[in-house]
Amino acid sequence: MVLKIGTIGTSWITEQFIEAILASSAYDLGAIYTRDASKAAVINEKFGTKAAAFTDLDAFFASDIDVVYIASPNALHYRQVLQAIENDKHVIVEKPAVITPTQFEMVYSKLREHPNVRFFEAARHIHQPNFKKIAEQIKQMDRIQGATFVYNKYSSRFDAFLAGKNPNVFNPDFAGGAIEDLGIYPVYAAVALFGLPQDCQYFATKLSNGADGRGTAILRYADFDVTLIFGKNSNSYLASEIYGLEDSIVIDNIAELNSVLYHRNPTEAEQIADLPHENPMLAEVMVFAEIINNFDAHSEEYQKLLMLSQRVNNVVYQLRQTAALSFPADQEK
Numbered sequence: 001m002v003l004k005i006g007t008i009g010t011s012w013i014t015e016q017f018i019e020a021i022l023a024s025s026a027y028d029l030g031a032i033y034t035r036d037a038s039k040a041a042v043i044n045e046k047f048g049t050k051a052a053a054f055t056d057l058d059a060f061f062a063s064d065i066d067v068v069y070i071a072s073p074n075a076l077h078y079r080q081v082l083q084a085i086e087n088d089k090h091v092i093v094e095k096p097a098v099i100t101p102t103q104f105e106m107v108y109s110k111l112r113e114h115p116n117v118r119f120f121e122a123a124r125h126i127h128q129p130n131f132k133k134i135a136e137q138i139k140q141m142d143r144i145q146g147a148t149f150v151y152n153k154y155s156s157r158f159d160a161f162l163a164g165k166n167p168n169v170f171n172p173d174f175a176g177g178a179i180e181d182l183g184i185y186p187v188y189a190a191v192a193l194f195g196l197p198q199d200c201q202y203f204a205t206k207l208s209n210g211a212d213g214r215g216t217a218i219l220r221y222a223d224f225d226v227t228l229i230f231g232k233n234s235n236s237y238l239a240s241e242i243y244g245l246e247d248s249i250v251i252d253n254i255a256e257l258n259s260v261l262y263h264r265n266p267t268e269a270e271q272i273a274d275l276p277h278e279n280p281m282l283a284e285v286m287v288f289a290e291i292i293n294n295f296d297a298h299s300e301e302y303q304k305l306l307m308l309s310q311r312v313n314n315v316v317y318q319l320r321q322t323a324a325l326s327f328p329a330d331q332e333k
C-alpha cells in the first residue's frame with residue numbers, strides 16, 4: 001500500500017526526505033504542518049505535490065495521513081511523537097527521537113496502547129547497504145580490538161552562533177549541540193556493531209552558551225574501547241577505523257559511508273563499499289515502508305530497531321551526564 005505521509009518541519013532535511021519518499025514510490029506526500037503556510041506552498045511547488053497545508057497541529061494529526069515524519073527541533077520531538085501515536089499514525093522521527101530514557105519509556109508505553117502503530121528513529125546510515133557490509137566484514141574478522149569513529153562537520157549555522165545569534169541546533173533550550181546532532185551517528189554505529197558499552201565517558205568542549213560544540217567520547221567494552229570524535233564547529237577529514245589484528249576496516253566517514261576499505265594487511269586493501277544512492281535517506285524510507293506494509297514478515301527486525309534506538313538513547317543520555325550537559329526539555333515526562 002502506498003503510504004500517505006504528513007511532514008513536520010520545512011527545512012532542507014524535510015526536502016531531502018520528501019525527495020527520498022517520492023523516489024521510493026512507497027509514499028505520497030499528503031500533508032505538511034508548518035507555522036507558516038507559505039512554506040508548504042513552496043514545497044508543493046518544488047515537488048509537484050498537492051499536500052494539504054496545516055498550521056494547526058491538532059488538525060494535522062486528525063487528517064487522513066498514515067505516517068508522520070517529524071523534523072522539528074530536537075526538544076519538540078517528544079510531544080509530537082506522543083501526539084502522533086495517540087492519533088494512530090506511524091512515526092518516523094529524526095534523530096534524536098527523544099532525549100531521555102524516561103521519555104523513551106513513555107513512548108514504549110504509548111506504543112503498547114496503540115499496537116498497530118510503528119515507530120522509527122531516522123538513523124539513516126545504519127540502513128545503508130554499506131553499513132551492512134561493514135557489519136558483515138566484522139563477522140569475518142578474527143578479533144576486534146577497538147574502533148575510532150569520526151563525524152566532524154562545520155555547521156552552516158555556526159557562523160550565526162559566532163555572530164551572537166542562538167540557532168536551534170546550538171541552543172540547549174532546543175536540545176541542540178554536537179552530541180545530539182552529530183555524535184548520535186557514531187554512537188548508533190558503535191551500538192549497532194558492538195552492542196551496549198559497559199561504561200562510557202564524554203569529554204565535551206562547550207560553547208559560551210553551555211552547549212557542546214564538539215567533543216570526544218569513549219565507549220568501554222569488555223575487550224576494547226571505541227573512541228568517538230564529533231563536532232559541529234570545525235571540519236575533519238580523519239577516517240573512521242575498526243581495528244582487527246593485522247587487518248582493519250577504514251571508512252571515509254561513519255555517517256556518510258562512501259568508501260569502506262578492508263585492509264587485510266599494510267599492503268593489501270579491497271574496496272567493499274558500493275556506490276551509495278545520491279539521496280542518503282532512500283534506504284531508510286524503503287526499510288520503514290516495507291516493515292509497515294508487511295509487518296508480520298518483519299516484526300523481529302522492527303523490534304531490533306526499536307531496541308537499538310532505545311539503547312542509543314540510553315548511551316547518549318549517559319554520555320551527557322558524564323559531561324554535565326543538560327537541557328530544560330530533560331524535565332518533560
Ligand SMILES: NC(=O)c1ccc[n+]([C@@H]2O[C@H](COP(=O)([O-])OP(=O)(O)OC[C@H]3O[C@@H](n4cnc5c(N)ncnc54)[C@H](OP(=O)(O)O)[C@@H]3O)[C@@H](O)[C@H]2O)c1
Binds near residue numbers: 009034035036039070
Ligand atoms: N537525518 C539527517 O541527515 C538530518 C540532517 C539535519 C537535521 N536532522 C534532524 O532534523 C531535525 C530538524 O533539524 P533542523 O536543523 O532542520 O532544525 P530547524 O531548522 O531548527 O527546525 C526545523 C523545522 O522546525 C520548525 N521550527 C523551527 N523552529 C521552531 C520553533 N521555535 N518552534 C516550532 N517549530 C520550529 C521549522 O518549520 P516551520 O517554520 O515550517 O514551522 C523548521 O523548518 C532535528 O531533529 C535534526 O537532528 C537530521
